Amino acid sequence: MRTATTLIWILALLPAGLALITLWDTQWQSPTAVLAALGRLAGVGGLGFLLVAAALSSRVPGFDRAFGGLTKLWQTHHRLAALSFLLLLLHPVLLAFAGAGQLGGNPATAAVTVLFPSWDYWEVWAGWGALLTMMVFLAPSFSFFGQPNYQRWKFLHRLAGLAILLALAHAFPLARALPHPWDYVIWITLTVLAVAAVAYRWLFSRAYLSGIVSGAGGRFPYRVIRKEKITPDVVEISFAPEKEPLRYQAGQFVYLTPYDKALKSGHGEEHPYTISSSPEEPEMRIAIKDLGDASRAIQSIDIGSHVRVEGPYGAFFRSDYDEDSELWIAGGIGITPFLGRARFMRETMGEVDVCLIYCVQDASRALFAQELADIARDLTGFSLHQHYFREQGPLTLEFLQGHCPKIAARAAYVCGPPPLIALSRKLLGKAGVPKNRIRTEEFNLL
Amino acid sequence: MKKLCYSVFVAFWSSVATMLALHALAAEQGAKPAAGAEVKVYTLAEVRQHSKVDDCWMAIEGNVYDVTAYVDKHPTPPSVLQPWCGSEATEGMRTKGYGNDHSPAAWEKLEEFRIGKLAQ
Numbered sequence: 001m002r003t004a005t006t007l008i009w010i011l012a013l014l015p016a017g018l019a020l021i022t023l024w025d026t027q028w029q030s031p032t033a034v035l036a037a038l039g040r041l042a043g044v045g046g047l048g049f050l051l052v053a054a055a056l057s058s059r060v061p062g063f064d065r066a067f068g069g070l071t072k073l074w075q076t077h078h079r080l081a082a083l084s085f086l087l088l089l090l091h092p093v094l095l096a097f098a099g100a101g102q103l104g105g106n107p108a109t110a111a112v113t114v115l116f117p118s119w120d121y122w123e124v125w126a127g128w129g130a131l132l133t134m135m136v137f138l139a140p141s142f143s144f145f146g147q148p149n150y151q152r153w154k155f156l157h158r159l160a161g162l163a164i165l166l167a168l169a170h171a172f173p174l175a176r177a178l179p180h181p182w183d184y185v186i187w188i189t190l191t192v193l194a195v196a197a198v199a200y201r202w203l204f205s206r207a208y209l210s211g212i213v214s215g216a217g218g219r220f221p222y223r224v225i226r227k228e229k230i231t232p233d234v235v236e237i238s239f240a241p242e243k244e245p246l247r248y249q250a251g252q253f254v255y256l257t258p259y260d261k262a263l264k265s266g267h268g269e270e271h272p273y274t275i276s277s278s279p280e281e282p283e284m285r286i287a288i289k290d291l292g293d294a295s296r297a298i299q300s301i302d303i304g305s306h307v308r309v310e311g312p313y314g315a316f317f318r319s320d321y322d323e324d325s326e327l328w329i330a331g332g333i334g335i336t337p338f339l340g341r342a343r344f345m346r347e348t349m350g351e352v353d354v355c356l357i358y359c360v361q362d363a364s365r366a367l368f369a370q371e372l373a374d375i376a377r378d379l380t381g382f383s384l385h386q387h388y389f390r391e392q393g394p395l396t397l398e399f400l401q402g403h404c405p406k407i408a409a410r411a412a413y414v415c416g417p418p419p420l421i422a423l424s425r426k427l428l429g430k431a432g433v434p435k436n437r438i439r440t441e442e443f444n445l446l
Numbered sequence: 447m448k449k450l451c452y453s454v455f456v457a458f459w460s461s462v463a464t465m466l467a468l469h470a471l472a473a474e475q476g477a478k479p480a481a482g483a484e485v486k487v488y489t490l491a492e493v494r495q496h497s498k499v500d501d502c503w504m505a506i507e508g509n510v511y512d513v514t515a516y517v518d519k520h521p522t523p524p525s526v527l528q529p530w531c532g533s534e535a536t537e538g539m540r541t542k543g544y545g546n547d548h549s550p551a552a553w554e555k556l557e558e559f560r561i562g563k564l565a566q
Contacts, residue, residue: 032521086454093461105555106472108468109469112466112469121550121554138451142448142451144452
Protein backbone atom coordinates (compact mmCIF):
# COMPACT_ATOMS: atom_id res chain seq x y z
CA MET A 1 0.00 0.00 0.00
CA ARG A 2 1.28 3.47 -0.78
CA THR A 3 2.23 5.85 2.02
CA ALA A 4 -0.55 8.30 1.18
CA THR A 5 -3.17 5.53 1.26
CA THR A 6 -1.80 4.22 4.58
CA LEU A 7 -1.94 7.71 6.08
CA ILE A 8 -5.54 8.10 4.96
CA TRP A 9 -6.53 4.84 6.66
CA ILE A 10 -4.74 5.86 9.87
CA LEU A 11 -6.62 9.17 9.82
CA ALA A 12 -9.94 7.42 9.21
CA LEU A 13 -9.34 4.91 12.02
CA LEU A 14 -8.13 7.55 14.49
CA PRO A 15 -11.54 8.47 16.04
CA ALA A 16 -12.57 4.83 16.51
CA GLY A 17 -9.12 3.98 17.90
CA LEU A 18 -9.31 6.74 20.51
CA ALA A 19 -12.90 5.81 21.38
CA LEU A 20 -11.81 2.20 21.86
CA ILE A 21 -9.12 3.30 24.32
CA THR A 22 -11.57 5.36 26.41
CA LEU A 23 -14.28 2.71 26.32
CA TRP A 24 -11.87 -0.15 27.04
CA ASP A 25 -11.73 -0.20 30.89
CA THR A 26 -15.23 0.73 31.82
CA GLN A 27 -17.70 -0.53 29.32
CA TRP A 28 -17.48 -4.29 28.92
CA GLN A 29 -19.10 -5.71 32.10
CA SER A 30 -22.45 -6.95 30.74
CA PRO A 31 -24.02 -7.81 27.38
CA THR A 32 -25.89 -4.50 27.55
CA ALA A 33 -22.69 -2.56 28.20
CA VAL A 34 -20.91 -4.38 25.36
CA LEU A 35 -23.74 -3.58 22.94
CA ALA A 36 -23.75 0.06 24.04
CA ALA A 37 -19.97 0.34 23.65
CA LEU A 38 -20.04 -1.33 20.21
CA GLY A 39 -22.91 0.93 19.16
CA ARG A 40 -20.91 4.03 20.08
CA LEU A 41 -17.76 2.68 18.43
CA ALA A 42 -19.76 2.02 15.25
CA GLY A 43 -21.04 5.60 15.30
CA VAL A 44 -17.63 7.16 15.94
CA GLY A 45 -15.91 4.89 13.40
CA GLY A 46 -18.62 5.46 10.79
CA LEU A 47 -18.38 9.25 11.10
CA GLY A 48 -14.57 9.09 10.89
CA PHE A 49 -14.71 7.05 7.68
CA LEU A 50 -17.44 9.31 6.26
CA LEU A 51 -15.46 12.53 6.80
CA VAL A 52 -12.23 11.08 5.40
CA ALA A 53 -14.13 9.69 2.39
CA ALA A 54 -15.46 13.22 1.84
CA ALA A 55 -11.95 14.65 2.09
CA LEU A 56 -10.96 12.27 -0.74
CA SER A 57 -13.96 13.17 -2.89
CA SER A 58 -12.24 16.02 -4.68
CA ARG A 59 -10.25 15.55 -7.87
CA VAL A 60 -7.22 17.75 -7.32
CA PRO A 61 -5.00 17.27 -10.39
CA GLY A 62 -1.65 15.87 -9.28
CA PHE A 63 -2.84 15.03 -5.74
CA ASP A 64 -4.05 11.64 -6.98
CA ARG A 65 -0.53 10.62 -8.09
CA ALA A 66 0.49 10.10 -4.45
CA PHE A 67 -2.21 7.43 -4.29
CA GLY A 68 -1.24 5.75 -7.57
CA GLY A 69 -3.78 7.60 -9.71
CA LEU A 70 -7.34 8.78 -9.47
CA THR A 71 -8.79 5.28 -9.93
CA LYS A 72 -6.83 4.02 -6.92
CA LEU A 73 -7.75 7.14 -4.94
CA TRP A 74 -11.40 6.49 -5.64
CA GLN A 75 -11.09 2.85 -4.69
CA THR A 76 -9.98 4.10 -1.27
CA HIS A 77 -12.83 6.64 -1.22
CA HIS A 78 -15.27 3.87 -2.15
CA ARG A 79 -13.99 1.48 0.53
CA LEU A 80 -14.08 4.18 3.22
CA ALA A 81 -17.64 5.15 2.26
CA ALA A 82 -18.82 1.53 2.20
CA LEU A 83 -17.33 0.85 5.65
CA SER A 84 -18.85 4.08 6.93
CA PHE A 85 -22.27 3.06 5.63
CA LEU A 86 -22.01 -0.44 7.19
CA LEU A 87 -20.94 0.96 10.57
CA LEU A 88 -23.59 3.68 10.56
CA LEU A 89 -26.28 1.08 9.79
CA LEU A 90 -25.07 -0.98 12.76
CA HIS A 91 -24.83 2.06 15.07
CA PRO A 92 -28.57 2.66 15.76
CA VAL A 93 -29.41 -1.05 15.83
CA LEU A 94 -26.70 -1.82 18.40
CA LEU A 95 -27.71 1.16 20.55
CA ALA A 96 -31.38 0.12 20.34
CA PHE A 97 -30.46 -3.39 21.51
CA ALA A 98 -28.36 -1.89 24.30
CA GLY A 99 -31.29 0.34 25.27
CA ALA A 100 -33.54 -2.71 25.42
CA GLY A 101 -31.25 -4.06 28.15
CA GLN A 102 -30.49 -0.77 29.90
CA LEU A 103 -33.91 0.78 30.22
CA GLY A 104 -35.86 -2.23 31.54
CA GLY A 105 -39.56 -2.81 30.87
CA ASN A 106 -40.55 -4.35 27.56
CA PRO A 107 -37.31 -4.69 25.52
CA ALA A 108 -38.98 -3.90 22.19
CA THR A 109 -40.58 -0.76 23.61
CA ALA A 110 -37.26 0.32 25.10
CA ALA A 111 -35.48 -0.27 21.76
CA VAL A 112 -38.12 1.72 19.90
CA THR A 113 -37.76 4.54 22.44
CA VAL A 114 -34.04 4.69 21.67
CA LEU A 115 -34.64 4.69 17.91
CA PHE A 116 -37.62 7.02 17.81
CA PRO A 117 -37.64 9.38 20.81
CA SER A 118 -39.97 12.37 20.98
CA TRP A 119 -39.34 15.29 18.58
CA ASP A 120 -37.63 17.25 21.36
CA TYR A 121 -34.55 15.13 20.78
CA TRP A 122 -33.78 16.73 17.43
CA GLU A 123 -30.19 15.47 17.51
CA VAL A 124 -31.41 11.87 17.28
CA TRP A 125 -33.64 12.80 14.34
CA ALA A 126 -30.71 14.58 12.69
CA GLY A 127 -28.95 11.20 12.86
CA TRP A 128 -31.92 9.59 11.13
CA GLY A 129 -31.84 12.31 8.51
CA ALA A 130 -28.15 11.63 7.87
CA LEU A 131 -28.67 7.87 7.58
CA LEU A 132 -31.68 8.14 5.28
CA THR A 133 -29.83 10.67 3.09
CA MET A 134 -26.89 8.25 2.89
CA MET A 135 -29.25 5.50 1.77
CA VAL A 136 -30.54 7.75 -1.02
CA PHE A 137 -27.19 8.96 -2.32
CA LEU A 138 -25.36 5.65 -1.90
CA ALA A 139 -28.05 3.48 -3.47
CA PRO A 140 -26.80 4.14 -7.03
CA SER A 141 -23.12 3.91 -5.97
CA PHE A 142 -23.70 0.41 -4.64
CA SER A 143 -26.10 -0.51 -7.48
CA PHE A 144 -28.88 -1.29 -4.98
CA PHE A 145 -31.52 -0.96 -7.67
CA GLY A 146 -29.72 -1.96 -10.87
CA GLN A 147 -26.96 -0.22 -12.82
CA PRO A 148 -27.04 3.52 -12.15
CA ASN A 149 -27.26 6.29 -14.72
CA TYR A 150 -24.04 8.33 -14.52
CA GLN A 151 -25.69 11.76 -14.40
CA ARG A 152 -28.29 10.71 -11.83
CA TRP A 153 -25.53 9.17 -9.72
CA LYS A 154 -23.55 12.41 -9.86
CA PHE A 155 -26.59 14.49 -8.97
CA LEU A 156 -27.61 12.29 -6.03
CA HIS A 157 -24.03 12.14 -4.79
CA ARG A 158 -24.23 15.86 -3.94
CA LEU A 159 -26.59 14.87 -1.13
CA ALA A 160 -23.44 13.58 0.61
CA GLY A 161 -22.90 17.17 1.82
CA LEU A 162 -26.33 17.22 3.48
CA ALA A 163 -25.72 13.80 5.04
CA ILE A 164 -22.45 15.01 6.55
CA LEU A 165 -24.04 18.20 7.95
CA LEU A 166 -26.82 16.15 9.56
CA ALA A 167 -24.32 13.59 10.86
CA LEU A 168 -22.28 16.35 12.51
CA ALA A 169 -25.45 17.93 13.97
CA HIS A 170 -26.18 14.49 15.41
CA ALA A 171 -22.68 13.77 16.68
CA PHE A 172 -21.70 17.07 18.31
CA PRO A 173 -24.47 17.21 20.97
CA LEU A 174 -24.39 13.46 21.61
CA ALA A 175 -20.62 12.87 21.45
CA ARG A 176 -19.40 11.20 24.60
CA ALA A 177 -17.30 8.25 23.48
CA LEU A 178 -14.21 10.43 23.04
CA PRO A 179 -12.63 12.35 25.91
CA HIS A 180 -13.30 16.08 25.81
CA PRO A 181 -11.83 18.23 24.20
CA TRP A 182 -10.28 15.59 21.90
CA ASP A 183 -13.68 14.84 20.41
CA TYR A 184 -13.99 18.45 19.20
CA VAL A 185 -10.38 18.55 17.98
CA ILE A 186 -10.79 15.38 15.93
CA TRP A 187 -14.22 16.12 14.47
CA ILE A 188 -13.35 19.70 13.60
CA THR A 189 -10.06 18.65 11.96
CA LEU A 190 -11.72 15.99 9.82
CA THR A 191 -14.58 18.36 8.97
CA VAL A 192 -12.12 21.06 7.87
CA LEU A 193 -10.39 18.52 5.59
CA ALA A 194 -13.72 17.51 4.06
CA VAL A 195 -14.84 21.13 3.60
CA ALA A 196 -11.46 22.07 2.08
CA ALA A 197 -11.81 19.27 -0.48
CA VAL A 198 -15.29 20.38 -1.51
CA ALA A 199 -14.28 24.06 -1.49
CA TYR A 200 -11.47 23.20 -3.91
CA ARG A 201 -13.97 21.76 -6.36
CA TRP A 202 -16.30 24.73 -6.16
CA LEU A 203 -13.93 27.65 -5.89
CA PHE A 204 -10.31 26.98 -6.68
CA SER A 205 -10.66 24.76 -9.72
CA ARG A 206 -13.17 27.24 -11.19
CA ALA A 207 -10.69 30.05 -10.67
CA TYR A 208 -8.27 28.23 -13.01
CA LEU A 209 -10.80 28.42 -15.79
CA SER A 210 -11.41 32.12 -15.42
CA GLY A 211 -7.67 32.72 -15.54
CA ILE A 212 -7.32 34.07 -11.99
CA VAL A 213 -4.85 31.37 -11.14
CA SER A 214 -2.60 29.65 -13.62
CA GLY A 215 -0.68 26.50 -13.00
CA ALA A 216 -0.08 22.91 -13.97
CA GLY A 217 -3.55 21.64 -13.13
CA GLY A 218 -7.16 22.72 -13.33
CA ARG A 219 -9.61 23.42 -16.11
CA PHE A 220 -8.57 24.35 -19.63
CA PRO A 221 -10.63 25.56 -22.61
CA TYR A 222 -9.99 23.63 -25.85
CA ARG A 223 -11.55 23.52 -29.31
CA VAL A 224 -12.29 20.51 -31.56
CA ILE A 225 -10.13 20.80 -34.69
CA ARG A 226 -10.27 17.35 -36.24
CA LYS A 227 -12.06 14.02 -36.00
CA GLU A 228 -10.85 10.70 -37.29
CA LYS A 229 -13.11 7.67 -37.46
CA ILE A 230 -11.01 4.69 -36.34
CA THR A 231 -13.74 2.02 -36.47
CA PRO A 232 -17.55 2.41 -36.69
CA ASP A 233 -17.73 2.83 -32.89
CA VAL A 234 -14.43 4.61 -32.10
CA VAL A 235 -13.43 8.15 -32.96
CA GLU A 236 -10.18 9.98 -32.22
CA ILE A 237 -10.78 13.69 -31.67
CA SER A 238 -8.00 16.30 -31.84
CA PHE A 239 -8.21 19.43 -29.71
CA ALA A 240 -6.30 22.70 -29.83
CA PRO A 241 -5.86 24.79 -26.67
CA GLU A 242 -7.67 28.13 -26.60
CA LYS A 243 -5.42 29.53 -23.88
CA GLU A 244 -2.49 27.73 -22.30
CA PRO A 245 -2.24 24.00 -23.00
CA LEU A 246 -2.71 21.29 -20.39
CA ARG A 247 0.60 19.71 -19.43
CA TYR A 248 0.33 15.94 -18.99
CA GLN A 249 2.23 12.68 -19.12
CA ALA A 250 1.52 9.80 -21.47
CA GLY A 251 -1.30 7.57 -20.26
CA GLN A 252 -3.02 10.17 -18.05
CA PHE A 253 -6.69 11.01 -18.39
CA VAL A 254 -8.90 14.07 -18.24
CA TYR A 255 -12.51 15.00 -17.64
CA LEU A 256 -13.92 16.33 -20.87
CA THR A 257 -17.02 18.55 -21.04
CA PRO A 258 -18.30 19.22 -24.57
CA TYR A 259 -20.26 22.41 -25.27
CA ASP A 260 -22.20 21.56 -28.42
CA LYS A 261 -25.95 22.01 -28.17
CA ALA A 262 -26.43 19.86 -31.28
CA LEU A 263 -25.21 16.79 -29.33
CA LYS A 264 -27.97 14.27 -28.66
CA SER A 265 -26.60 13.73 -25.18
CA GLY A 266 -23.84 14.98 -22.91
CA HIS A 267 -23.85 18.73 -23.65
CA GLY A 268 -22.27 20.38 -20.62
CA GLU A 269 -21.67 17.00 -18.91
CA GLU A 270 -18.20 15.88 -17.89
CA HIS A 271 -16.92 12.36 -18.59
CA PRO A 272 -13.47 10.83 -18.07
CA TYR A 273 -11.39 9.90 -21.14
CA THR A 274 -7.77 8.81 -21.59
CA ILE A 275 -5.45 11.05 -23.60
CA SER A 276 -4.13 9.12 -26.61
CA SER A 277 -1.64 11.69 -27.88
CA SER A 278 1.98 12.09 -26.93
CA PRO A 279 2.68 14.97 -24.49
CA GLU A 280 5.11 16.28 -27.14
CA GLU A 281 2.34 16.93 -29.68
CA PRO A 282 1.00 20.48 -30.00
CA GLU A 283 -2.56 19.16 -30.09
CA MET A 284 -4.25 16.87 -27.63
CA ARG A 285 -5.94 13.72 -28.95
CA ILE A 286 -8.54 11.58 -27.21
CA ALA A 287 -9.85 8.28 -28.57
CA ILE A 288 -13.44 7.64 -27.53
CA LYS A 289 -15.42 4.43 -27.87
CA ASP A 290 -19.19 4.44 -28.05
CA LEU A 291 -19.95 2.88 -24.64
CA GLY A 292 -22.87 5.01 -23.42
CA ASP A 293 -25.20 7.87 -24.35
CA ALA A 294 -22.62 10.64 -24.00
CA SER A 295 -19.71 8.75 -25.61
CA ARG A 296 -22.03 7.77 -28.50
CA ALA A 297 -23.20 11.35 -29.03
CA ILE A 298 -19.68 12.81 -28.92
CA GLN A 299 -18.73 10.69 -31.96
CA SER A 300 -20.59 13.29 -34.03
CA ILE A 301 -19.35 16.44 -32.26
CA ASP A 302 -18.94 19.41 -34.61
CA ILE A 303 -15.50 20.64 -35.64
CA GLY A 304 -14.98 23.99 -33.92
CA SER A 305 -17.01 23.04 -30.83
CA HIS A 306 -15.71 24.25 -27.49
CA VAL A 307 -14.84 21.79 -24.75
CA ARG A 308 -13.52 22.11 -21.24
CA VAL A 309 -10.71 19.79 -20.20
CA GLU A 310 -9.99 19.19 -16.52
CA GLY A 311 -6.95 17.33 -15.36
CA PRO A 312 -4.57 15.70 -15.78
CA TYR A 313 -5.34 12.69 -13.58
CA GLY A 314 -3.91 9.22 -13.16
CA ALA A 315 -0.48 7.75 -12.66
CA PHE A 316 -0.58 4.67 -14.84
CA PHE A 317 3.05 4.69 -15.98
CA ARG A 318 5.41 4.90 -13.07
CA SER A 319 8.87 6.29 -13.37
CA ASP A 320 10.16 4.86 -10.11
CA TYR A 321 10.70 1.29 -11.30
CA ASP A 322 14.29 0.17 -11.79
CA GLU A 323 13.26 -2.05 -14.68
CA ASP A 324 13.66 -0.50 -18.11
CA SER A 325 11.85 -3.35 -19.79
CA GLU A 326 8.07 -3.33 -19.86
CA LEU A 327 5.20 -5.65 -20.73
CA TRP A 328 1.97 -4.00 -21.81
CA ILE A 329 -1.33 -5.87 -21.97
CA ALA A 330 -4.19 -3.95 -23.58
CA GLY A 331 -7.80 -4.99 -24.15
CA GLY A 332 -9.98 -3.19 -26.73
CA ILE A 333 -10.23 0.55 -26.08
CA GLY A 334 -7.78 -0.02 -23.19
CA ILE A 335 -5.10 0.53 -25.84
CA THR A 336 -5.40 4.34 -25.44
CA PRO A 337 -2.87 4.94 -22.61
CA PHE A 338 -0.40 2.61 -24.38
CA LEU A 339 -0.97 4.41 -27.67
CA GLY A 340 -0.10 7.73 -26.01
CA ARG A 341 3.08 6.28 -24.52
CA ALA A 342 4.08 4.48 -27.74
CA ARG A 343 3.69 7.73 -29.69
CA PHE A 344 5.75 9.51 -27.03
CA MET A 345 8.47 6.83 -27.16
CA ARG A 346 8.68 7.00 -30.95
CA GLU A 347 9.20 10.76 -30.77
CA THR A 348 11.69 10.86 -27.95
CA MET A 349 13.54 7.54 -27.57
CA GLY A 350 15.95 5.69 -29.82
CA GLU A 351 15.58 2.29 -28.24
CA VAL A 352 13.15 0.72 -25.80
CA ASP A 353 12.31 -2.74 -24.44
CA VAL A 354 8.55 -3.04 -24.67
CA CYS A 355 6.30 -6.03 -25.45
CA LEU A 356 2.74 -4.98 -26.28
CA ILE A 357 0.14 -7.75 -26.15
CA TYR A 358 -3.03 -6.35 -27.68
CA CYS A 359 -6.14 -8.47 -26.96
CA VAL A 360 -9.22 -7.98 -29.13
CA GLN A 361 -12.06 -10.14 -30.37
CA ASP A 362 -10.73 -10.41 -33.94
CA ALA A 363 -8.50 -8.51 -36.37
CA SER A 364 -11.33 -6.14 -37.38
CA ARG A 365 -11.59 -4.87 -33.76
CA ALA A 366 -7.91 -3.98 -33.39
CA LEU A 367 -7.74 -0.20 -32.99
CA PHE A 368 -4.86 1.81 -34.46
CA ALA A 369 -3.43 -1.48 -35.78
CA GLN A 370 -1.54 0.17 -38.67
CA GLU A 371 -0.05 2.94 -36.54
CA LEU A 372 1.04 0.48 -33.85
CA ALA A 373 2.59 -1.77 -36.51
CA ASP A 374 4.47 1.27 -37.87
CA ILE A 375 5.79 2.11 -34.42
CA ALA A 376 6.87 -1.52 -33.92
CA ARG A 377 8.74 -1.30 -37.23
CA ASP A 378 10.39 2.08 -36.55
CA LEU A 379 11.17 1.88 -32.86
CA THR A 380 13.95 -0.55 -31.91
CA GLY A 381 12.94 -2.93 -29.13
CA PHE A 382 9.17 -2.32 -29.41
CA SER A 383 7.25 -5.49 -30.34
CA LEU A 384 3.51 -5.81 -31.00
CA HIS A 385 1.59 -9.09 -30.64
CA GLN A 386 -2.12 -9.31 -31.36
CA HIS A 387 -4.22 -11.82 -29.47
CA TYR A 388 -7.62 -12.63 -30.95
CA PHE A 389 -9.78 -14.28 -28.33
CA ARG A 390 -12.44 -15.40 -30.80
CA GLU A 391 -9.86 -17.70 -32.45
CA GLN A 392 -7.40 -18.23 -29.64
CA GLY A 393 -9.64 -18.20 -26.55
CA PRO A 394 -8.66 -16.33 -23.40
CA LEU A 395 -5.11 -15.05 -22.96
CA THR A 396 -2.76 -17.80 -21.67
CA LEU A 397 0.58 -17.96 -19.94
CA GLU A 398 1.95 -19.84 -22.97
CA PHE A 399 0.93 -16.97 -25.26
CA LEU A 400 2.64 -14.41 -23.01
CA GLN A 401 5.82 -16.47 -22.64
CA GLY A 402 5.83 -17.38 -26.32
CA HIS A 403 5.79 -13.75 -27.42
CA CYS A 404 7.58 -11.87 -24.69
CA PRO A 405 10.96 -12.95 -23.27
CA LYS A 406 11.99 -12.57 -19.61
CA ILE A 407 8.55 -11.60 -18.33
CA ALA A 408 9.56 -11.89 -14.67
CA ALA A 409 12.13 -9.12 -15.08
CA ARG A 410 9.65 -6.63 -16.56
CA ALA A 411 7.33 -3.99 -15.17
CA ALA A 412 3.82 -4.99 -16.28
CA TYR A 413 1.00 -2.61 -17.23
CA VAL A 414 -2.55 -3.80 -17.92
CA CYS A 415 -5.48 -1.70 -19.18
CA GLY A 416 -8.78 -3.11 -20.35
CA PRO A 417 -12.05 -4.57 -19.14
CA PRO A 418 -12.10 -5.99 -15.56
CA PRO A 419 -12.08 -9.71 -16.62
CA LEU A 420 -8.90 -9.19 -18.68
CA ILE A 421 -7.27 -7.36 -15.76
CA ALA A 422 -8.14 -10.19 -13.36
CA LEU A 423 -6.85 -12.84 -15.80
CA SER A 424 -3.66 -10.87 -16.50
CA ARG A 425 -2.89 -10.47 -12.79
CA LYS A 426 -3.17 -14.25 -12.40
CA LEU A 427 -0.98 -15.01 -15.41
CA LEU A 428 1.63 -12.39 -14.49
CA GLY A 429 1.78 -13.81 -10.98
CA LYS A 430 2.43 -17.28 -12.41
CA ALA A 431 5.07 -15.82 -14.72
CA GLY A 432 6.89 -14.51 -11.65
CA VAL A 433 6.16 -10.76 -11.86
CA PRO A 434 5.96 -9.45 -8.27
CA LYS A 435 2.65 -7.79 -7.35
CA ASN A 436 4.19 -4.38 -6.75
CA ARG A 437 5.45 -4.34 -10.33
CA ILE A 438 2.00 -4.89 -11.89
CA ARG A 439 0.05 -1.71 -12.68
CA THR A 440 -3.56 -1.82 -13.82
CA GLU A 441 -6.09 0.76 -14.95
CA GLU A 442 -9.77 -0.05 -15.10
CA PHE A 443 -12.27 1.94 -17.08
CA ASN A 444 -14.78 1.73 -14.31
CA LEU A 445 -14.96 4.79 -12.13
CA LEU A 446 -18.24 4.16 -10.33
CA MET B 447 -18.54 -5.00 -1.07
CA LYS B 448 -21.68 -3.95 -2.99
CA LYS B 449 -23.45 -7.20 -2.06
CA LEU B 450 -22.41 -6.87 1.58
CA CYS B 451 -23.71 -3.29 1.73
CA TYR B 452 -27.00 -4.34 0.19
CA SER B 453 -27.35 -7.27 2.62
CA VAL B 454 -26.69 -5.08 5.65
CA PHE B 455 -29.08 -2.44 4.25
CA VAL B 456 -31.84 -5.09 4.07
CA ALA B 457 -30.90 -6.49 7.50
CA PHE B 458 -31.08 -2.97 8.97
CA TRP B 459 -34.64 -2.39 7.86
CA SER B 460 -35.62 -5.93 8.91
CA SER B 461 -34.28 -5.27 12.41
CA VAL B 462 -36.02 -1.91 12.70
CA ALA B 463 -39.29 -3.42 11.41
CA THR B 464 -39.01 -6.30 13.90
CA MET B 465 -38.47 -3.91 16.80
CA LEU B 466 -41.45 -1.79 15.72
CA ALA B 467 -43.67 -4.87 15.34
CA LEU B 468 -42.74 -6.21 18.79
CA HIS B 469 -43.27 -2.76 20.27
CA ALA B 470 -46.73 -2.56 18.68
CA LEU B 471 -47.61 -6.00 20.09
CA ALA B 472 -46.36 -5.03 23.55
CA ALA B 473 -48.34 -1.78 23.48
CA GLU B 474 -51.45 -3.74 22.54
CA GLN B 475 -51.05 -6.05 25.54
CA GLY B 476 -49.92 -3.61 28.22
CA ALA B 477 -52.57 -1.31 29.67
CA LYS B 478 -51.55 2.33 29.47
CA PRO B 479 -51.63 4.31 32.71
CA ALA B 480 -54.58 6.67 32.91
CA ALA B 481 -53.73 10.03 31.43
CA GLY B 482 -55.00 13.38 32.55
CA ALA B 483 -54.80 12.59 36.27
CA GLU B 484 -54.14 15.59 38.46
CA VAL B 485 -50.43 16.42 38.84
CA LYS B 486 -49.28 16.10 42.44
CA VAL B 487 -46.89 18.70 43.87
CA TYR B 488 -44.17 17.74 46.32
CA THR B 489 -41.82 19.92 48.35
CA LEU B 490 -38.10 19.20 48.51
CA ALA B 491 -38.64 18.29 52.19
CA GLU B 492 -41.02 15.52 51.12
CA VAL B 493 -38.51 14.28 48.57
CA ARG B 494 -35.84 14.15 51.31
CA GLN B 495 -37.93 11.53 53.17
CA HIS B 496 -37.10 9.02 50.39
CA SER B 497 -33.32 8.88 50.44
CA LYS B 498 -32.54 5.15 50.48
CA VAL B 499 -31.86 2.85 47.54
CA ASP B 500 -34.97 0.82 48.41
CA ASP B 501 -37.06 4.00 48.62
CA CYS B 502 -35.52 6.49 46.23
CA TRP B 503 -37.11 9.72 45.01
CA MET B 504 -35.30 12.36 43.02
CA ALA B 505 -36.09 15.93 41.99
CA ILE B 506 -34.88 16.54 38.44
CA GLU B 507 -35.51 19.70 36.40
CA GLY B 508 -38.64 20.65 38.34
CA ASN B 509 -40.22 17.20 38.42
CA VAL B 510 -40.26 14.51 41.08
CA TYR B 511 -39.48 10.89 40.23
CA ASP B 512 -39.78 7.67 42.22
CA VAL B 513 -36.96 5.64 40.68
CA THR B 514 -36.93 2.88 43.36
CA ALA B 515 -37.96 0.22 40.84
CA TYR B 516 -35.19 1.21 38.47
CA VAL B 517 -32.22 1.38 40.87
CA ASP B 518 -31.36 -2.31 40.34
CA LYS B 519 -31.59 -2.02 36.56
CA HIS B 520 -29.38 1.05 36.27
CA PRO B 521 -26.05 0.27 34.51
CA THR B 522 -23.93 1.54 37.40
CA PRO B 523 -24.09 -0.04 40.91
CA PRO B 524 -26.78 1.27 43.35
CA SER B 525 -24.03 2.88 45.45
CA VAL B 526 -23.51 5.41 42.64
CA LEU B 527 -27.18 6.42 42.70
CA GLN B 528 -27.58 6.35 46.47
CA PRO B 529 -26.16 9.85 47.16
CA TRP B 530 -28.74 11.34 44.77
CA CYS B 531 -31.73 9.61 46.42
CA GLY B 532 -33.94 12.10 48.27
CA SER B 533 -32.29 15.13 46.69
CA GLU B 534 -32.15 17.54 43.77
CA ALA B 535 -30.50 15.24 41.20
CA THR B 536 -30.54 17.35 38.01
CA GLU B 537 -26.75 17.61 38.14
CA GLY B 538 -26.37 13.84 38.41
CA MET B 539 -28.69 13.29 35.49
CA ARG B 540 -27.03 15.94 33.32
CA THR B 541 -23.39 15.11 34.13
CA LYS B 542 -23.26 11.50 35.37
CA GLY B 543 -20.75 13.04 37.79
CA TYR B 544 -18.07 13.56 35.12
CA GLY B 545 -19.58 15.92 32.61
CA ASN B 546 -21.49 13.61 30.29
CA ASP B 547 -25.24 13.94 29.87
CA HIS B 548 -27.52 10.89 29.90
CA SER B 549 -28.78 9.77 26.50
CA PRO B 550 -32.12 10.96 25.05
CA ALA B 551 -33.44 7.43 25.59
CA ALA B 552 -32.48 7.56 29.27
CA TRP B 553 -34.35 10.86 29.66
CA GLU B 554 -37.40 9.33 28.01
CA LYS B 555 -37.17 6.30 30.29
CA LEU B 556 -37.04 8.61 33.32
CA GLU B 557 -40.48 9.96 32.42
CA GLU B 558 -41.98 6.55 33.24
CA PHE B 559 -41.11 7.15 36.89
CA ARG B 560 -42.49 10.66 37.24
CA ILE B 561 -44.88 11.01 40.16
CA GLY B 562 -45.38 14.77 40.22
CA LYS B 563 -43.90 18.26 40.21
CA LEU B 564 -41.54 19.95 42.62
CA ALA B 565 -43.07 22.86 44.56
CA GLN B 566 -41.40 26.17 43.59
